[in-house]
Amino acid sequence: MLSNTVKARQVGNSKVFTIPKDIVADAEEYSVYKGRDGVIVYIPESSNPFNDPDWDKKFTDCKQEEAFGGLNVDDDDEW
Numbered sequence: 001m002l003s004n005t006v007k008a009r010q011v012g013n014s015k016v017f018t019i020p021k022d023i024v025a026d027a028e029e030y031s032v033y034k035g036r037d038g039v040i041v042y043i044p045e046s047s048n049p050f051n052d053p054d055w056d057k058k059f060t061d062c063k064q065e066e067a068f069g070g071l072n073v074d075d076d077d078e079w
Contacts, residue, residue: 004023008015017040019025027044034040049055 004020006017006020008017027046029045030042031045032040032042
């Protein structure tokens, strides 16, 4: 991992960091957080699949086969 140093630039009322050429920004949007020790972290935004109304339809009929045949438990058995 290469070490890069960037400086914060003033653009309007905001400070801006330039992404170095050797770091590829895969996402269009990032959440940004500042840690207690001054670390600034950028995390790519991703869509929440549970907010997608079609997501449930894709997995409604999915069934998983039990690898070991499931449990054979009678109602009278104690655990």
